Ligand code: G3P
């Protein structure tokens with residue numbers, strides 16, 4: 092079981108594959124998620140955006156330009172138009188033919204019953220109706236316990252809480268709040284997820300959050316020296332582009 096109960100004695104940080112196994116496969120594709128799962132990731136991290144017709148699809152950017160063969164803002168394209176786009180050849184023309192932009196439901200189907208859970212970052216959906224559609228996809232499949240929904244936007248977390256009191260929530264932060272424990276309690280967070288640079292400003296908050304029953308997942312960390320420091324700090328998860336390497340590195344402990 093991936094670690095989400097903070098401070099489990101002796102637990103190593105969970106391996107969280109940022110946009111899938113994004114160092115070896117095109118980010119946020121089913122190929123990248125599959126590689127992460129097979130390489131020992133405890134969690135697959137991905138980003139959700141909303142199409143013109145309200146469908147949740149998986150992409151980091153607001154536009155399809157960087158990671159597909161198409162162009163345009165996701166909010167101006169329909170789900171059917173996005174489903175046509177080729178999403179692998181920008182990364183490597185030879186190794187990943189036929190990759191598409193996944194729908195949220197695709198990755199939910201992919202992780203169902205597998206060893207990896209889903210760390211779902213809500214980026215595009217903002218309104219209650221848009222967040223409702225994301226949460227409904229999770230809930231209607233009975234996968235609430237397989238997901239932790241995170242966002243930089245506290246209003247998104249409030250909408251998600253309104254949609255499902257059971258869903259675990261995480262707050263993303265570039266810099267620490269003045270009082271991370273108070274913010275966590277106010278929002279009912281399962282996880283408080285700072286950047287590594289942000290956490291360095293006050294690493295003692297890991298212990299404070301653990302005492303409050305809140306887990307800490309740190310982004311986005313790809314070097315072994317930092318992995319070691321984060322292990323010593325007792326964080327609950329490390330979000331990395333090098334999930335396979337982190338899983339292998341953890342084997343020494
Ligand atoms: O999971 C945290 C991390 O993904 C936040 O940054 O820009 O990669 O979505 P970004």
Ligand code: CA
Nearest residue numbers: 136137138212
């Ligand atoms: Ca993200």
